Amino acid sequence: MKKILIVFVSLLVILLLILFINTWLLTPLEREQYQPQSINVDKDRIVQHMSEAIRFRTISILQKTISQKSGSQKPASEDSFLEFTSWIKQTYPNLFTKLEVQQIEGYSLFLKWQGSNESLKPILLTAHYDVVPVIAGTESLWRYPPFSGKVAEGYVWGRGALDDKGAVISMLEAASLLEKQGFQPERSIYFSFGHDEELGGINGAGKVVEFAKENNIQFLWSLDEGAFLFEGLIPGVEQIMGTINIAEKGSVTLKVIATAEGGHSSMPPKQTAVGILAEAIIKLESNPLAGGLDGLSSYLLDEASRYMPFSKRMLFANQWLFKKLIEDKLSDSVVMKAQMITTTAPTMLSASPKANVLAIEAVATVNFRIHPRDSIKSIIEHVNRVIDNPNVRVEQVEGWGNPASKVSSIESKGYQTLVQSTYEIHDSVVLTPGLMIAASDSRHYSQISENSYRFNPMLVTPDDIASFHGTNEKISIDNLILATKVYNRIMVNGSKK
Ligand SMILES: [Zn+2]
Structure with a gap:
């Protein structure tokens, strides 16, 4: 028992040492110096x-x-x-x-x-x-x-x-x-x-x-x-x-179209087109495209982290351990999230034209801002995979597609x-x-x-x-x-x- 405790404490000490050393080493980089130029302007x-x-x-x-x-x-x-x-x-x-x-x-x-x-x-x-x-x-x-x-x-x-x-x-x-x-x-x-x-x-x-x-x-x-x-x-x-x-990010707008039988609202089926669409949109929102703090999205914070107070710097200096935590925290900021991934934004909805008529089609318009790691094709594939419903089809809105x-x-x-x-x-x-x-x-x-x-x-x-x-x-x-x-x-x- 004592042996296990000693091993555990030793490992903890080693871990802390690694965390601290990495943090101490994360300091501002030397950069090339340029001769300051003074220019007189009016x-x-x-x-x-x-x-x-x-x-x-x-x-x-x-x-x-x-x-x-x-x-x-x-x-x-x-x-x-x-x-x-x-x-x-x-x-x-x-x-x-x-x-x-x-x-x-x-x-x-x-x-x-x-x-x-x-x-x-x-x-x-x-x-x-x-x-x-x-x-x-x-x-x-x-x-x-x-x-x-x-x-x-x-x-x-x-x-x-x-x-x-x-x-x-x-x-x-x-x-x-x-x-x-x-x-x-x-x-x-x-x-x-x-x-x-x-x-x-x-x-x-x-x-x-x-x-x-x-x-x-x-x-x-x-x-x-x-x-x-x-x-x-x-x-x-x-x-x-x-x-x-x-x-610069690109942009593509898709229509997500859910279909159902239609009919009178007094006899609705188990699931309506509106219900199917709602489910599809919730799936899309809870399964964003993959991405995180890497490549293009990481330059600014990697550099800025060198100027952070010790506790925050420790997280960035030890991304092998804390990357997920950092990304989750950053995702709370809509600006930082937009930097890291292709964003998903449902913006418009339409369905039945009348209160007592069941919709045959319910349509959501969803705008994606494309991170350079994704393409219009990979986004459409992602959307189809996530929704995974034969009663839903996905169409690109004409004229609304610019790759990153x-x-x-x-x-x-x-x-x-x-x-x-x-x-x-x-x-x-x-x-x-x-x-x-x-x-x-x-x-x-x-x-x-x-x-x-x-x-x-x-x-x-x-x-x-x-x-x-x-x-x-x-x-x-x-x-x-x-x-x-x-x-x-x-x-x-x-x-x-
Ligand atoms: Zn401008």
């Missing part, structure tokens, strides 16, 4: 331009409403879109003399800054200037009117400030500063400013891509909106973490450029690759780019993130300056051989 000018940009009501949804009604592709607030592109040209006259300008579909701007070495593949910097509407009735919740571009409390306020006019203005400011200094890129730099990203980018980025294909333009890499530098994103981690998204993007390299010149340019301006951040859970115009641009990255060099807080497509959207003046400087370095570093 703060007042940038703020003024950002404020003016917000005042144009380049609202996507109006555009959709009108084009559906009239069958035309013209935006409803056509004037705002055209006024905005004219305003850009007037605001940056020297830059626009230098650049080759294409106005694609009338509204999206595709610009080329000719490089000195024609044999080098060009790079592409993109952003979109359309914005989502402000939900009717919520205007009064805004601290300052959403299209006022009010400058107050260290911010420029208004719809589109972060998503994504801030990037448009910062890129233009960075380019115009370089132009003024007589900068000559070696590699050509292209810019694309889309006008319908919030509607899927088909007439903006999509047509830019068509134009590029027709003209045999292929990019070494592209940069679009995406993740940010985050402050206070992960509880317990004070370190500022930044994510450069190297892939390809995963771009973290060894490439493009990724290295983004990392170096950010560190040159903001030294106290830790950058990691990541996965974009929302859709972006990169879906289109990646067709003509060897690698595509999704990243805004701006430092955001959870409060900023909540304002995306929501109330009180704003961009801090510090972020406008930061982004202008980083984009400046991206253009300088990225256009070199």
